[in-house]
Amino acid sequence: MWTGYAAAVGGMVVYGVASVLQAYAARRATGPRVVVHPFYLAGLVGDGVAFVLSVVALATLPLFVVQSLLAGSLAVTVLLALPVLHLRPTRRDVVAVGVVTVGLLLVSASAAAESTRTPPAWFSTVMVVVAGVVVVASVLLYSRGTSVAVAVCAGLGFSLAALGARAVHLGEGHWHELPGEPMTWVVVVGGGLGALMYARSLERGDVGPATAALWVVEVVVPGAVGVAVLGDAVRPGWEAAAVMGVIAAVAGCVVLAHSPAQA
Numbered sequence: 001m002w003t004g005y006a007a008a009v010g011g012m013v014v015y016g017v018a019s020v021l022q023a024y025a026a027r028r029a030t031g032p033r034v035v036v037h038p039f040y041l042a043g044l045v046g047d048g049v050a051f052v053l054s055v056v057a058l059a060t061l062p063l064f065v066v067q068s069l070l071a072g073s074l075a076v077t078v079l080l081a082l083p084v085l086h087l088r089p090t091r092r093d094v095v096a097v098g099v100v101t102v103g104l105l106l107v108s109a110s111a112a113a114e115s116t117r118t119p120p121a122w123f124s125t126v127m128v129v130v131a132g133v134v135v136v137a138s139v140l141l142y143s144r145g146t147s148v149a150v151a152v153c154a155g156l157g158f159s160l161a162a163l164g165a166r167a168v169h170l171g172e173g174h175w176h177e178l179p180g181e182p183m184t185w186v187v188v189v190g191g192g193l194g195a196l197m198y199a200r201s202l203e204r205g206d207v208g209p210a211t212a213a214l215w216v217v218e219v220v221v222p223g224a225v226g227v228a229v230l231g232d233a234v235r236p237g238w239e240a241a242a243v244m245g246v247i248a249a250v251a252g253c254v255v256l257a258h259s260p261a262q263a
Contacts, residue, residue, distance in 0.1 A: 004060035005108065008069040011053035016076025018046030020084050055165045061111060062232035063166055064223030068107045068249045071215045074256040075100045081261035093259045100252035106245025112233035119167050119230060124182045131160050131186050138197050147205025148213045154197035155217025160190030162222045166230060208258035215253050219246065
């Protein structure tokens with residue numbers, strides 16, 4: 001279980017560092033040159049490493065814990081933006097970082113042992129159908145949807161990736177069988193769709209509302225499904241603390257999403 005916590009915290013930190021690296025590159029290049037800037041490419045590598053760490057964390061931790069910790073990357077971004085991007089923190093940012101920290105501590109302390117429940121037989125089918133619905137919705141919203149609506153699709157895409165990664169872990173297949181697993185393709189499609197739609201949401205509106213919508217969906221949806229379907233559990237007597245922790249983490253992340261550091 002401690003390996004899972006280390007991986008989740010590592011993913012949180014790496015995601016935050018990657019965001020700052022990409023922002024640093026955007027300040028030193030324009031147009032297409034941004035995406036080939038060494039710091040931007042390093043940020044993309046960081047995103048990949050963070051995703052792998054999140055998959056490792058899902059092997060031993062409930063989804064609501066992993067997703068909440070990953071959302072804490074917004075706090076990491078704000079803290080790193082101070083010395084790297086020379087941004088001055090607002091009092092609201094400082095308070096929000098504290099609220100997120102307390103929320104994540106409560107969430108982490110409330111997690112029960114790893115679930116051994118096998119996903120229901122219908123879970124894979126439902127996931128594939130939902131993935132198809134989200135893809136269709138994304139296609140329809142890509143050109144005309146508002147920034148927040150597109151960001152919600154991005155959050156659903158990343159939620160599918162997290163749920164798929166958890167379901168693959170709960171299966172009994174070997175690594176060489178993964179290409180034939182429906183959940184493997186849900187992870188690929190969900191992750192790719194999430195990245196594409198989040199980028200599109202930033203094109204169509206301000207970073208704050210889009211990022212807030214993304215993380216609210218990405219924390220709440222997988223966490224709820226994990227508890228309701230996949231057997232994620234809370235330590236006895238810690239139910240209220242878990243709920244308060246998730247609410248605090250999400251609320252703090254919504255505030256931090258509007259910080260100048262995220263832009």
